[in-house]
Amino acid sequence: MHLHVADHPLIRHKVTVLRDKKTPSPTFRLLVDELVTLLAYEATRDVRVVECEVETPLTTTTGTKIADPAPIIVPILRAGLGMLDGMTRLLPSAEVGFLGLKRDEETLEAITYANRLPEDLTGRQVFLIDPMLATGGSLVMAIEYVLERGATDVTCVCLLAAPEGIAHVQEKVGDRADVSVVVAQVDEKLNEVGYIVPGLGDAGDRLYGIVDL
Numbered sequence: 001m002h003l004h005v006a007d008h009p010l011i012r013h014k015v016t017v018l019r020d021k022k023t024p025s026p027t028f029r030l031l032v033d034e035l036v037t038l039l040a041y042e043a044t045r046d047v048r049v050v051e052c053e054v055e056t057p058l059t060t061t062t063g064t065k066i067a068d069p070a071p072i073i074v075p076i077l078r079a080g081l082g083m084l085d086g087m088t089r090l091l092p093s094a095e096v097g098f099l100g101l102k103r104d105e106e107t108l109e110a111i112t113y114a115n116r117l118p119e120d121l122t123g124r125q126v127f128l129i130d131p132m133l134a135t136g137g138s139l140v141m142a143i144e145y146v147l148e149r150g151a152t153d154v155t156c157v158c159l160l161a162a163p164e165g166i167a168h169v170q171e172k173v174g175d176r177a178d179v180s181v182v183v184a185q186v187d188e189k190l191n192e193v194g195y196i197v198p199g200l201g202d203a204g205d206r207l208y209g210i211v212d213l
């Protein structure tokens, strides 16, 4: 697994505002959208492309276009939905699949409650998007799910990660070169109830404001 921590002053600035407990949902949603656009720049560095011909007003030259089959973006519901628009803005030809995972807050185990993804992902490039990588249970479940269905090249885009979660993904995925995690910042630790510290709280609740679903 390859880890890329984005290090850019604009990203650090926007994450700082996200962390602020006084930041209201509308601003929070806007910032998540802006951040994913910045992270997607890095996350799509290895997006599959092919050469193509393009006619300019002056001549014909060789260009680049996204290869077929198009990549699939998979937001992990709910919080991952907040990152979807930003991602599809940069990759408009991508398809979108959905995976609904809910962490049981007692056991910290992820539970699947929704799945709208092709059964066969053979050879597909997948972008998993979820703002929070805490214990890593949810992301590992999602990565294993798409790999089992044949995906090759899985890029996970997260805003905040705990070192424990990164270690868990690393342990499960091993040294596979085709799985990578792009994250805005790696935080200090998980607390005793599995929240990222300093973190930003519950990303789903801060985006959508419904507590205790």
Ligand SMILES: O=P(O)(O)OC[C@H]1O[C@H](OP(=O)(O)OP(=O)(O)O)[C@H](O)[C@@H]1O
Pocket: 076, 077, 078, 079, 080, 101, 102, 103, 104, 108, 110, 130, 131, 132, 133, 134, 135, 136, 137, 138, 139, 165, 194, 202, 203, 204, 205
């Ligand atoms: O690394 P983990 O310990 O598995 O925790 C991270 C998961 O928790 C959050 O989702 P949550 O389960 O709160 O669902 P939600 O998006 O509906 O709020 C977050 O968006 C991740 O999916």
Ligand SMILES: O=c1cc[nH]c(=O)[nH]1
Pocket: 079, 132, 134, 194, 195, 196, 197, 199, 200, 201, 202, 203, 204
């Ligand atoms: O800190 C955390 C941990 C899990 N899920 C969140 O939304 N936040």
Ligand SMILES: [Mg+2]
Pocket: 079, 202, 203, 204, 205
């Ligand atoms: Mg949540």
